[in-house]
Amino acid sequence: MNKVPVFLHIPKNAGTYVLSRTMSLFRGYGVSKEWNRSGEQVFFSVLNMYQNYNEPRNEAVRTWLFNLQRFLITENGKQIATVFVHDPHKLRENKSIYEPRADCKYCTTIELKPFMEELKSGKLMIFSIIIEDNGVIHIKNGLYESLLSLVKSTPSYYTVFRDTFDRAKSLFYYLKSGSSSHEPTHKKHNSRALEEYLCSYELWDSWLIRTLTGLPFNEVITESSYNETCKVLDRFKIKDISETDLLIQEVFTECYGSLYECDEFLVNINKNKNKITDSTKFEAFDKNVQQTFLARTEYDRKLYNKYVQ
Secondary structure: OEEEEEEEOOOOOOHHHHHHHHHHHHHHHHHHOOHHHOOOOEEOOHHHHOOOOOOOOOHHHHEEOOOEEEEEEEEOOEEEEEEEEEOOOOHHHOOOOOEEEOOEEEEEEEEHHHHHHHHOOOOOEEEEEEEOHHHHHHHOOOHHHHHHHOOOEEEEEEEEEOOHHHHHHHHHHHHHOHHHOOOOOOOOOOOOOHHHHHHOOOOOOOHHHHHHHOOOOOOOOOHHHHHHHHHHHOOOEEEEHHHHHHHHHHHHHHHHOOOOOOOOOOOOOOOOOOOOOOOOOHHHOOHHHHHHHHHHOHHHHHHHHHHOO
């Protein structure tokens, strides 16, 4: 069976970057398969995008299809995954179960059960999957194996970890900035300063453990929930955020044999960077702050050390 890259998106761990790189690779793969040589074609005006760009381009690369889609899979109205789908038969245009997105011509929303029924037709090709917040719990029940089995494929799981302090700092400033205006937790923290946040219960002790195991935030993380999480993660390829490109290369090469990167003018690779930066090192904080933070994030750091260091 073919393997399909399945990325577990942990907030503030390169999710936006992986999304952009995946779309670039998807488009490049489509060019290699000549999917853009038939049917509806869209011509990109290179000169309008880059004033100083004067080199001639290959027509096969300058055309594109709307049939390369990001299907936003929902369950009871909540998005659980982003699935990169080749839809050459334009199924999405002919059925009411597909909901086009006004804000993105390459995005279509569909509920999980109808989507799985559509996969049985054999008319859709899945290139990659990104598991979103509400879909993490489904890793344990084998949903992504079941979904991919319908297209005769299996998942190649991967994810990115980040130093616990760096991630906490990044999340704090992100939620305070305008970049998070679309988030339900935007500016909801009471902590005014990073030092206060590191000592507060607004700090996530381990989002991943709680989300994977379904452990409520008012219950203490135990060795049992940590071990349960490790059983799931043992199936994953995991690297530090600094090695995201290397990880992508390994996974997509395993699945597709070669990397087909799309030209930059077709896809701008995005990074969800904080507008507020802070170079403060952990060692600069008061010892009491350090000890409180280390105690609160014990199991998150154990995961990082186990799978990265």
